[in-house]
Amino acid sequence: MGIMDRITERFTSKGSTKQPVTLDETTVLNALRVVQDPDLHKDIVTLGFVRNVKISAATGGLEGQHEVSLEVNLTTPACPVKEQLKTQCEEALMALPGVSSTKVTMTASTRGALPLNTGSPVAASLGQVKNIIAVASGKGGVGKSTTAVNLAWSLAKSGSKVGLLDADIYGPSIPLMTRLNAGATASGTLVEPPQVDGVKIMSVGMFGQGGKATIMRGPMAAAVIKQFLSQVAWGELDYLVIDYPPGTGDIQLTISQTAPVTGAVIVTTPQEVALIDVRKAISMFETLKVPVLGVVETMSHFICDGCDKKHFIFREGGGARVASEHGVAFLGEIPMDQGLVQASDEGKPYVTSHQKSPVASAFASVAGAVASQVSILHAENKNVLQHFSLEWVH
Amino acid sequence: MENIRVQDITQLDPKTLGILWTDGKKSALDVVMLRRKCPCAACIDEWSHEPRLKPEDVKDTVRPVKIESVGLYALTIHFNDGHRTGIYTFKYLRDLAPLASSGD
Numbered sequence A: 001m002g003i004m005d006r007i008t009e010r011f012t013s014k015g016s017t018k019q020p021v022t023l024d025e026t027t028v029l030n031a032l033r034v035v036q037d038p039d040l041h042k043d044i045v046t047l048g049f050v051r052n053v054k055i056s057a058a059t060g061g062l063e064g065q066h067e068v069s070l071e072v073n074l075t076t077p078a079c080p081v082k083e084q085l086k087t088q089c090e091e092a093l094m095a096l097p098g099v100s101s102t103k104v105t106m107t108a109s110t111r112g113a114l115p116l117n118t119g120s121p122v123a124a125s126l127g128q129v130k131n132i133i134a135v136a137s138g139k140g141g142v143g144k145s146t147t148a149v150n151l152a153w154s155l156a157k158s159g160s161k162v163g164l165l166d167a168d169i170y171g172p173s174i175p176l177m178t179r180l181n182a183g184a185t186a187s188g189t190l191v192e193p194p195q196v197d198g199v200k201i202m203s204v205g206m207f208g209q210g211g212k213a214t215i216m217r218g219p220m221a222a223a224v225i226k227q228f229l230s231q232v233a234w235g236e237l238d239y240l241v242i243d244y245p246p247g248t249g250d251i252q253l254t255i256s257q258t259a260p261v262t263g264a265v266i267v268t269t270p271q272e273v274a275l276i277d278v279r280k281a282i283s284m285f286e287t288l289k290v291p292v293l294g295v296v297e298t299m300s301h302f303i304c305d306g307c308d309k310k311h312f313i314f315r316e317g318g319g320a321r322v323a324s325e326h327g328v329a330f331l332g333e334i335p336m337d338q339g340l341v342q343a344s345d346e347g348k349p350y351v352t353s354h355q356k357s358p359v360a361s362a363f364a365s366v367a368g369a370v371a372s373q374v375s376i377l378h379a380e381n382k383n384v385l386q387h388f389s390l391e392w393v394h
Numbered sequence B: 001m002e003n004i005r006v007q008d009i010t011q012l013d014p015k016t017l018g019i020l021w022t023d024g025k026k027s028a029l030d031v032v033m034l035r036r037k038c039p040c041a042a043c044i045d046e047w048s049h050e051p052r053l054k055p056e057d058v059k060d061t062v063r064p065v066k067i068e069s070v071g072l073y074a075l076t077i078h079f080n081d082g083h084r085t086g087i088y089t090f091k092y093l094r095d096l097a098p099l100a101s102s103g104d
């Protein structure tokens, strides 16, 4: 029997609502079972999101009336349906007899992978990072770094602790795009990343021989990237966004095998040539069993000053098509905007310099979608030992 | 098999590696067998898939030093004979020995 039936039954059997009704935590929790998390496909009570239920007499001394206050603890502060869930909770509570007011507080604790085994070479640097998001692309120039920066900033704006790691040894661009001028400071054997707007940033460009990276050959590049991944003191983070080198070579493999990557976001433009490379990038992560969180399409269309209409200069919907072909989520599309180029050149992440723009809200929505996919993944992988190291005892 | 991963990994006895999989099944893997079945290019011919390593090339006394995860799909074993190039995918490991149900 559904909760609505139960509520109805209670009304009809007891007759008048004026009669005092026993209102306890169980009644409240049962009422909230009608509220479903659309990503996890379970109700918020089963998911264990509801906390601190308090039932008190209504202020103003209304006979038999109560105020119910509680907390809904979501899996990410970037949850795109936070407000919708809050409203549904309030409605479900108000439908209960004896409830005259509600106080629903939305909080979040970002879910993450199980702790890294202490034997792991990246335990000191990445051991307290809950989620590592690879931002990758099949080729360069598609807006991957722009997406990485704005994704990091959007997640941070929603209240998450965020780091941004520029691993593009072929063309590190994050320091310029974020106006990073502070260097890294030593912290024991590790390097402490500087912060911009509360986002911790580290770039291969700031690290050792980063500048010479373009002429570095395979094994050398792999050694540098491994060292880089194991020597930065990221501390406690909800999300670490990694700007990958473009393409699908050995270096991308090395990163994915060294860092405990939670999932990959694939960035593409809508053109067909770019999409061939996207398929390669998706296959690479599939082979590595790194979950692909989804596809982001950048420079999708442009909104002109005159008419506010979307003009699709490339073929429409390429990113969405390639996502559905591979059975992964389409995380959203970012419009073409000249302002973005300027903002990047000036070192200001667009989501803070142009908060009200369509581009900023597109990035915010992509960030919400990424956070949702990460939460779904953790719900599915509750029991997975993600990264381990076992010393054999003789 | 697609998404079956490791839930727990332990040393069962001096020469047996135990893996509890996410579907609740268990594998008990003899470490000498694992060394003999190393899937690396030095041990198995890449083209013919014929083993290059003869069983007698591996001593019965071989033991792991350390076992580490590789990405989310495999593990690697450093053996005390110095060999450490094999990447054992979870799929490969599940096929190497009969699976037991949880609770057995």
Ligand SMILES: Nc1ncnc2c1ncn2[C@@H]1O[C@H](COP(=O)(O)OP(=O)(O)O)[C@@H](O)[C@H]1O
Residues within 6 Å of the ligand: A137, A139, A140, A141, A142, A143, A144, A145, A146, A147, A173, A246, A298, A299, A300, A334, A335, A336, A337, A338, A340, A341, A342, A344
């Ligand atoms: N949505 C967009 N609209 C207009 N220009 C963009 C957009 N996204 C990125 N760009 C510009 O395209 C160029 C390449 O972007 P970048 O993020 O550096 O790509 P990648 O990291 O893939 O090489 C930069 O000049 C950037 O400012």
Ligand SMILES: [Mg+2]
Residues within 6 Å of the ligand: A144, A145, A146, A168, A171, A173
């Ligand atoms: Mg770039």
Ligand SMILES: [Zn+2]
Residues within 6 Å of the ligand: B038, B039, B040, B041, B042, B043, B044, B083, B085, B086
């Ligand atoms: Zn081998």
